[in-house]
Amino acid sequence: SSPSLSLCLMLSLKVSLAEAGAGLGEKDAICNQEGCYAVFLQKKTFREARQACLDQGGTLVTMYTREAAGVVHNLLSATVVHGSRARLRLWIGLHRPPRQCSATKPLRGFIWVTAGNQEGQFSNWIRKEMPNTCAVPRCVAMTVHTSDGAGESGDNFRWAEGPCVMKLDGFICQYTYSMMCSPLKDEGGGPAVYETPFHFKSTQLTHVPYGSVADMPCPTDGSNPDAPSRESVLCIERDDGTVGWSKDAPLCSSSAPRQTLDWCSGEHECEQHCQNRDEDYYCYCSEGYILDEDGYSCKHKTPVNRICVDMGCEYDCSITSRSVRCTCPPGYQIGPDGHKCSDVDECQQQPCPQLCVNTPGTFHCTCYPGYQPDNTDECVDIDECLDEGTCEGTCQNTEGSFNCLCNPGFTSNSEGECIDLNECTEYSPCDQQCINFVGGYQCSCNLGFELKKDGLTC
Structure with a gap:
């Protein structure tokens, strides 16, 4: 990316963040290598909460495993409590369509809002299943005690189903990022302030999401009164496919800028990629590889286990002291031969x-x-009647479909087309003479008679 393009993108992003003003506190969100989680204490229905997360590029939180739930519990334990409520109920991304109950599955027929292992074994229900609610949509909230030291005891962090239209105390969003920037070092003016794409400001992020803006305060430089008091950079994808800041550190200007050498343009020992630093260089690897202990070589992230290959396993295997068993990735199951993986029809x-x-x-x-x-x-439902060309006459929208109605004076033929209705032959509405025309008819009388006010009789 060019510096000018990055600067324009960064300024545009900062304006949009300022306009959004989400009001998240310093401890209301947490980020790790897989993404970020944030707590919003805003009264909303399940549908409104889900839309609020989507509007900021996220989803309602999903917890397929106990480890994922632990990250959420840590966030909620550290979150600054707003108000004096002893207990909060927060929407999570678990809901159940009507008539989808299951007494044998851990999730009881509920499904997560994101595609994943819907047959997961982890659940954290507060009470037994409520079968009398099976005919209506139900959504799930997490109970959170705001007192210090509540931990995971009692009903804290437990799940309860309820009507989806209730406005609860808040909701938890998660944001998935495949790429993260490393935090910037303090350059003497204080820690950098990060603004994430979901409008969270923090000086304490250990993983900074792609698209975030970093605002670095600079120390006063007596020898250079024109030096800026702060510098802003954007977390971007670089031309080589790696992720980093739009400007290399140090960001703050110095009265005597140091000269750096282009180590990587000459001979170097990196097997795949080389990155210059001020006084030397470092090596990094392509996607799917990790740097070896020597600091120069690259190796596959998940080397194939020779035992699994010898067993004839198509994907991987589980090795215990008693046996070796072939395993499959999520969404697949072991076939009849015990080696090949076959798709699970969810x-x-x-x-x-x-x-x-x-x-x-x-x-x-x-x-x-x-x-x-x-x-x-x-x-x-699609309202087909919004398209003026749907029907030749009048369009009547119905749930999942529509009906075309002919205007008065017309009737539908076998092909659904509206054709003129000959009222004179179909109904004989007139007392004496009937004259048909397109879309209607007119009555008249024999010589010596006159038409009455009803327009039909003579």
């Missing part, structure tokens, strides 16, 4: 409100004809 579990399409390793939900997904992936 659609047999009916995870979707309308139609389910199975794909290798996963599935996706679609809608019946006459419906379309909205921006929260719920199927809503």
Whole structure:
């Protein structure tokens, strides 16, 4: 990316962040190598909360594993408590369409809002299943005690189902980022302030999401009164595919800028990629590789286990003291031969409100004809009548379909076209003479008679 393009993007992003003003506190969000989580204490229904997360590029939080739940619990334990409520109820990304109950599954027929292992074994329910609610949509909230030291005891962090239309105390969003920038070192004027794409400001991030802006305060430089008091940089994807800041550190100007050598343009020992530093260089590897202990060589992240290969396992294997067993990635299961992996048809579990399409390793939900997904992936009726060309006459929208009605004086033929209705032959409405014309008719009388006010009799 060119410096001018990065600067324009950075300024545009800072303006949009300032306009958004989300009001998250310093401890209301947390980021790790996989993404970020944030708590919003705003009263919303499940649908409104889900939309609020989507509007900022995230989703309602999902917890497929106990480890993922632990990250959320740590965030909630450290979050500054707003107000004096002893207990909060926060929406999470778990919901159940009508008539999808299951007494045998850990999630009880509920599904997470993001595509993943919907058959996961982790759950954290506060009470037994409520079968009398199976006919209506239900959504899940997490109970959070605001007192210090509540930990994971009692009903703290436990899940409870309820009506999706209730306005609860808040909700938890998660934001997935495949790329992160490293935090910047204090250059003498104080720590950098980071603004993430979901409008969170912090000086304490250990992983800074792609698209974030860093504002670095600079120390006063007596020898250079024109030196800027702060410098701003953007976390971007560079031309070589790596992620880093739009300007290399140090960001703050110095009265005597040091000269750096281009170590990587000459001979170096890096097997794959080389990156210059002030006094030397370092090596890094392409996606799918990690740097070896020698600091120069690259190796695969997940080397193939020779035992698994000898066993004939297609994907991987689990090795215990008693046996070796072939395993498969999520969305697949071991085939009859015990070695090959076959796709799991998740659609047999009916995870979707309308139609389910199975794909290798996963599935996706679609809608019946006459419906379309909205921006929260719920199927809503298509109003075909908004298109003026749908019907020749009058259009009547129905749930999942529509009807075309002919205007008065016309009737529908076998092909659904509106043609003139000959009232004179169909109904004989007139007392004496009937004259048909396109879209209507007119009565008249024989010589010596006159038409009455009803327009029909003579």
